[in-house]
Amino acid sequence: MTPIISTSVLDADNAARRDALGRDYESLGERLSRRGIDIDAVKNKVAAYGVAVPSWGVGSGGTRFARFPGAGEPRNIFDKLEDCAVIHQLTRATPAVSLHIPWDKVSDLKELKEKGTALGLTFDAMNSNTFSDAPGQAHSYKFGSLSHTDAATRRQAIEHNLECIEIGTALGSRALTVWIGDGSNFPGQSHFTRTFERYLDSMKAVYAGLPNDWRVFTEHKMFEPAFYSTVVQDWGTNYLIARELGPKAFCLVDLGHHAPNVNIEMIVARLIQFKKLGGFHFNDSKYGDDDLDTGSIDPYRLFLVFNELVDAEARAADGFDPAHMLDQSHNVTDPIESLMTSAMEVGRAYAQALIVDRSALAGFQEDNDALMASETLKAAFRTDVEPILSMARLENGGAIAPVAAYRASGYRARVAAERPAVAGGGGGIV
Numbered sequence: 001m002t003p004i005i006s007t008s009v010l011d012a013d014n015a016a017r018r019d020a021l022g023r024d025y026e027s028l029g030e031r032l033s034r035r036g037i038d039i040d041a042v043k044n045k046v047a048a049y050g051v052a053v054p055s056w057g058v059g060s061g062g063t064r065f066a067r068f069p070g071a072g073e074p075r076n077i078f079d080k081l082e083d084c085a086v087i088h089q090l091t092r093a094t095p096a097v098s099l100h101i102p103w104d105k106v107s108d109l110k111e112l113k114e115k116g117t118a119l120g121l122t123f124d125a126m127n128s129n130t131f132s133d134a135p136g137q138a139h140s141y142k143f144g145s146l147s148h149t150d151a152a153t154r155r156q157a158i159e160h161n162l163e164c165i166e167i168g169t170a171l172g173s174r175a176l177t178v179w180i181g182d183g184s185n186f187p188g189q190s191h192f193t194r195t196f197e198r199y200l201d202s203m204k205a206v207y208a209g210l211p212n213d214w215r216v217f218t219e220h221k222m223f224e225p226a227f228y229s230t231v232v233q234d235w236g237t238n239y240l241i242a243r244e245l246g247p248k249a250f251c252l253v254d255l256g257h258h259a260p261n262v263n264i265e266m267i268v269a270r271l272i273q274f275k276k277l278g279g280f281h282f283n284d285s286k287y288g289d290d291d292l293d294t295g296s297i298d299p300y301r302l303f304l305v306f307n308e309l310v311d312a313e314a315r316a317a318d319g320f321d322p323a324h325m326l327d328q329s330h331n332v333t334d335p336i337e338s339l340m341t342s343a344m345e346v347g348r349a350y351a352q353a354l355i356v357d358r359s360a361l362a363g364f365q366e367d368n369d370a371l372m373a374s375e376t377l378k379a380a381f382r383t384d385v386e387p388i389l390s391m392a393r394l395e396n397g398g399a400i401a402p403v404a405a406y407r408a409s410g411y412r413a414r415v416a417a418e419r420p421a422v423a424g425g426g427g428g429i430v
């Protein structure tokens with residue numbers, strides 16, 4: 001396949017940076033070796049790491065107030081895949097795409113799968129959508145979907161999820177992510193227990209349609225679009241769902257779906273301990289489900305989440321195999337640049353977590369040496385691991401500096417000339 005970004009542009013940008021990177025890598029390697037860490041071993045793990053890109057992330061997002069489209073917005077799923085391929089070509093960190101149905105209009109699945117293969121991309125978890133009405137659907141989700149009071153509406157939502165599994169199977173996906181907006185705006189509007197019973201019954205029907213090698217991830221979220229109560233509102237409810245459904249059901253943690261200040265890394269640890277951590281939607285937030293770029297607000301929290309993941313990986317925790325996906329919305333940046341930066345932030349958190357001195361940490365924990373335990377984590381977090389990430393990218397055929405190489409390539413201007421401008425306007429989240 002001809003790479004989308006020309007190799008001459010990429011090589012020229014890398015050539016200008018290669019010597020400095022070599023020196024930075026060597027110097028960091030020396031400093032890490034004094035701490036007993038082999039830099040190449042860390043780099044190899046980072047090089048093998050990947051996070052899936054959300055198909056809905058490559059177009060400009062929007063708020064419920066307005067959407068301001070950028071130039072060269074993808075027109076269809078094929079354009080989206082090309083944008084995703086650019087992200088992967090330059091970062092070498094995003095080998096898979098997570099689709100959202102029916103936002104992604106898919107018809108010829110064979111052609112879609114072939115396009116993915118040609119671009120070097122695979123298909124990660126499928127995301128269903130029963131939180132908005134699709135044109136022409138028989139029953140509205142205004143008052144809920146999988147937990148709706150009306151059986152025919154629930155059945156329609158179940159069928160949609162089964163269809164997502166069918167589409168995903170044809171594309172080689174092996175997981176379904178279910179997030180519903182069901183909930184209420186007024187005390188008394190819905191009966192908490194009966195609503196949750198209906199949800200569980202519906203999810204059991206979806207679960208029954210999972211192929212043997214598939215997993216289902218249920219995603220909790222504290223509020224929005226429902227503002228008084230939400231059916232799958234927190235990790236406790238999510239854990240109950242995964243337990244009720246069975247061994248193929250796991251909890252998905254979207255970093256933006258918790259109240260401010262909630263200790264997400266501890267939730268992650270609990271779900272790992274009880275073998276129900278299914279995966280992540282990475283993003284960042286300050287106030288709520290802001291869907292800001294991963295690592296842009298609180299990189300320390302992202303590192304602390306990865307600290308739990310690496311801890312589990314290091315002790316080969318039973319049943320530990322979480323899926324990693326980005327889920328964010330870009331309103332003021334070029335989505336490709338945001339997604340590349342975010343994928344690199346995830347890689348950075350992983351690298352920092354890999355260099356935590358775990359035996360020292362365990363000792364400080366045993367001795368109740370709070371200060372030194374915290375300093376052990378901070379020592380890893382404060383280390384600038386950029387040379388490791390850059391070297392991993394370079395050796396994998398990517399860019400030392402993906403954003404610079406992307407800008408030098410003129411890709412956005414090129415697709416803007418091919419893809420007609422779309423009108424902005426009122427609200428909407430995609």
Ligand code: LRH
Nearest residue numbers: 127179219254281289327
């Ligand atoms: C809900 C959510 C969920 C959706 C996505 C678009 O807030 O995080 O994952 O599928 O946003």
Ligand code: MN
Nearest residue numbers: 219254281327
């Ligand atoms: Mn999400």
Ligand code: MN
Nearest residue numbers: 254256257289
């Ligand atoms: Mn969200």
